[in-house]
Structures are given as structure tokens and as C-alpha cells.
Amino acid sequence: MSGDDVIMSPDRPVFMKRRGQVLPITExxxxxxxxxxxxxPLLSSSQAQRLEAKKDVDFSYVEKSSGHRFRLNMFLARGGLSAVFHSVHGVVPALEQLTLPNVVPSWCSAKNGLVLIAGPTASGKSTTLAALLDAMNTYTSRHIISIEDPIEVMHRPKMSLVNQREVGTHTRSFAAALRSALREDPDVLMIGEMRDRETIHLALTAAETGHLVFGTINTISSEQAVERIINAFPRAQQEQARSSLADVLRGILCQTLVRGRDGVSRHLACEVLVATEAVATLIRKGKGVTMAALVGAGADAGMQSLENDLLRLIKAGLVDPEDAMAKVKNRRDIEGARDATATTQKIRIS
Known part of the structure; x- marks a missing residue:
């Protein structure tokens, strides 16, 4: 039996999380x-020190007999030491396999700017980022520096030179690695997570100084991603942050995974924001709340709303409307699709 995560907690059975369901695997x-x-015994001395100081630690772990890689989070909880082993698949999927919107691969050819990959936890952001890096590594000649916590997929140099740095192993923090990277002549920077003000500030600075920057951020919409970036700064600096973001943003891909009708597969659904002049103006004016309307009307620029992409999956019969509705705030469009699907099924039965 294979799964996505193995969860170990004191005085409990070992659990496995597989396609969203948590099941015990020991009696x-x-x-x-x-x-x-x-x-x-899995901890190095530095990792043990981090666990002691911060009460949790992330690192990559390779099971020697099989060579299988895991992203391991070890933490202290009620009862003692606990851990989650997240299985990392070593094969990077091609961009075509991810069924991403057509505009997304085009961001790889940009010379500079900022691209955000957004979504909730376990929505496939790391997989998308790895596929984008692999595409640039395969088809372009660049110096790519990735900063990850931890390294999940090993990228071998192809046409590009790829340097991967792991937080806690090769550098103290995302911010420390970014400061160093700006002196290492990169063309492309990949940031595993933009989680604090200093990292966000350095990412904007890198994009402003001629680098192409990709980063992930844990938000459920493009609008939230923009607000998360701006709100990371003190109020006195937010106007400058809006101006910087408006100047460098190339696009935002906000993604989620929806369970398939077969109960086994999962399907990618995306919201895509392309940084047009109209979007840049909204960012500068702090009117992110009206951004959803631009996304919904921006198909000609390559934009798409999450609702419309979920409708595509429903109409194709790939996902259940109820599962799709759980992914959005505005349920009306999805409810309409559900009613239409139900009517069609009744006609077929009769």
C-alpha cells in the first residue's frame, strides 16, 4: 500500500494519509x-539543535535501501516527538502533463519579473515549481538558483546550470540565501516559500534588478496573494511595496486539487492572473478586491477564474460538483452546473 504521508505520533498507531484519507497501518x-x-537517529547534530531550539524541523530524508526520498517534518507535540514523512516522487512531470493553462509556460521565457505560484497546503505548488524549473533547465541556458525547505526533487544540469540550496543544511534561512544569491550572478531564482517580510522584500528587489523570480505563497486566490505580499510590510512601506509589485509582477497561478469522481484521482483546477496594465493599476491603487472581476473578464489575456476551471472539470465529468463547490467562495456558478448535470442524469435514466 502506497501513500502520500506517513504520520508517527507517540502512543498511537502509525497512520498513512492516502489521497486525503488517514488510515492506521499498524494495529x-x-x-x-x-x-x-x-x-x-535520523537527525544530524545541526538538525537536532534546530529541533531543540524551535521545537520543529524540516529536512529531506533518503531511505537508503530503496533510495526513496521524503520531506520530513519532525516536531514536539503532546506526548513527545512526532513526525510526518511526505513521499517525494523523484520524477519531475513535464509541464504538458500538468495540464496548466497555456499562458503559464510562457512565463518561463520572461527575462525578469516575479511569478507567484499560490494555493493551499498540499495543492501541488512544489510540483508545479519543479516542472517550471525543469522546463527552463531543458530548453534554456541560464544560471538557476533554487532555495528550498527542504530539497524535494534533485535537478541535474541540462542546458542550464542549477544550484539547489536547502534551508538549514546549506543556508540559515530563505532571506540569507536570497541575500547571497544576489551576489552569485543568477538569471533565475526559485524560492520554495515566501513566508516573511525580509524574504518578500528581497524577492521584489531581485525582480527589480533584472532577475526572473518564481516563488510559492500559501493563499487561495490571486487577490489574497497580492494582499499577503503588501501586508507583509509595515503600513508606512506599503505604498512603495504596491508600486514595486505592480512593476515586477508577471503573473499569479493559484491552484487547487479536486478529488476525481473515481475517488482515486485528483484533478488540477487553476485561477490565472496575468499582470496587465489594468492589473498593475489596481495593485498601485490598493484595489485588490476588484481584481476578481478582471480575472473573470481577462480570457483574451490568458486569465481564467477558478470557478470557470472547476466548471470545465464538472462538464467533462471528471469531478463531482459538490467537491468542486467546496473549493470556492462563490458557489452559485458551480451550483448551476450541478443542477444542469443532475437534470441531464435524470433524462438519461428516464
Whole structure:
């Protein structure tokens, strides 16, 4: 039985999370002492120090006998040491396999600017980022520096030179790695997560100084992604942050995964914001709340709303309307599609 995550907690069975469902894979609970004995040897001395100081630590782990890679988060919880092993697939999917909107691959050919990959946890952002990096590595000759926490996929140099740095192993933080990267003559910077003001500020600076920057951010819409960037700064600096973001933004891909009708597969649904002049003006004026209307009306520029992409999946019979509705705030368009689907099914039955 294969799954996405293995979860170990003291005095509980070992659980596996597979396609959104959490199931026990051992009959008996594992004691806290036994969990600690299994997990502690996996830590290097520096990782043990980080766990002691911060009470949690992320790092990559390779199971030696199989060569399988995991993203491992170890943390202290009630009862003792716990861990989540997230399975990392070593094969990077081609962009074509991800069924991304056509405008997204074109961002790889930009000379500079900022591209944001947004979405909730476990929505495939890391996979998309890895596929974009692989495409540039395959078809362009550039110096690419990626900063990850931890490294999930190993990228071998093809046409490009790729340097991968892992937070905690090769650098202290995303911000420290970015400051260093600006002195290392990169063409492209990949930032595993834009999670704090200093990292966001340095990413904007890098984009303004002629670099192409890709970064992930945990938000559920393009509008939220813009607000997250701006609100990372003190109020006195937000006007300048809006101006900088408006100047450098190339686009935002906000993605989510929807369970398929078969209960096994998952399908990608996306919102796409392309940084047109109209979008830049809204960002400068702080009118992000009206951005959704531009996205919905921007098909000619390559934009698409999440609702419309979910409708595509529903009409294709790939996902259940109820599962699709759980992914959006505005349920009316999806409810209309559900009613239409139900009517069609009744006609077929009769």
C-alpha cells in the first residue's frame, strides 16, 4: 500500500494519509519512547539543535535501501516527538502533463519579473515549481538558483546550470540565501516559500534588478496573494511595496486539487492572473478586491477564474460538483452546473 504521508505520533498507531484519507497501518499504538528511538537517529547534530531550539524541523530524508526520498517534518507535540514523512516522487512531470493553462509556460521565457505560484497546503505548488524549473533547465541556458525547505526533487544540469540550496543544511534561512544569491550572478531564482517580510522584500528587489523570480505563497486566490505580499510590510512601506509589485509582477497561478469522481484521482483546477496594465493599476491603487472581476473578464489575456476551471472539470465529468463547490467562495456558478448535470442524469435514466 502506497501513500502520500506517513504520520508517527507517540502512543498511537502509525497512520498513512492516502489521497486525503488517514488510515492506521499498524494495529497497536507505538510508545513515545519507541517513536523517539526511531526518529532521533535520523537527525544530524545541526538538525537536532534546530529541533531543540524551535521545537520543529524540516529536512529531506533518503531511505537508503530503496533510495526513496521524503520531506520530513519532525516536531514536539503532546506526548513527545512526532513526525510526518511526505513521499517525494523523484520524477519531475513535464509541464504538458500538468495540464496548466497555456499562458503559464510562457512565463518561463520572461527575462525578469516575479511569478507567484499560490494555493493551499498540499495543492501541488512544489510540483508545479519543479516542472517550471525543469522546463527552463531543458530548453534554456541560464544560471538557476533554487532555495528550498527542504530539497524535494534533485535537478541535474541540462542546458542550464542549477544550484539547489536547502534551508538549514546549506543556508540559515530563505532571506540569507536570497541575500547571497544576489551576489552569485543568477538569471533565475526559485524560492520554495515566501513566508516573511525580509524574504518578500528581497524577492521584489531581485525582480527589480533584472532577475526572473518564481516563488510559492500559501493563499487561495490571486487577490489574497497580492494582499499577503503588501501586508507583509509595515503600513508606512506599503505604498512603495504596491508600486514595486505592480512593476515586477508577471503573473499569479493559484491552484487547487479536486478529488476525481473515481475517488482515486485528483484533478488540477487553476485561477490565472496575468499582470496587465489594468492589473498593475489596481495593485498601485490598493484595489485588490476588484481584481476578481478582471480575472473573470481577462480570457483574451490568458486569465481564467477558478470557478470557470472547476466548471470545465464538472462538464467533462471528471469531478463531482459538490467537491468542486467546496473549493470556492462563490458557489452559485458551480451550483448551476450541478443542477444542469443532475437534470441531464435524470433524462438519461428516464
Amino acid at each position: 497497536q499504538p507505538v510508545s513515545g519512547d519507541r517513536v523517539a528511538a526511531l526518529l532521533t
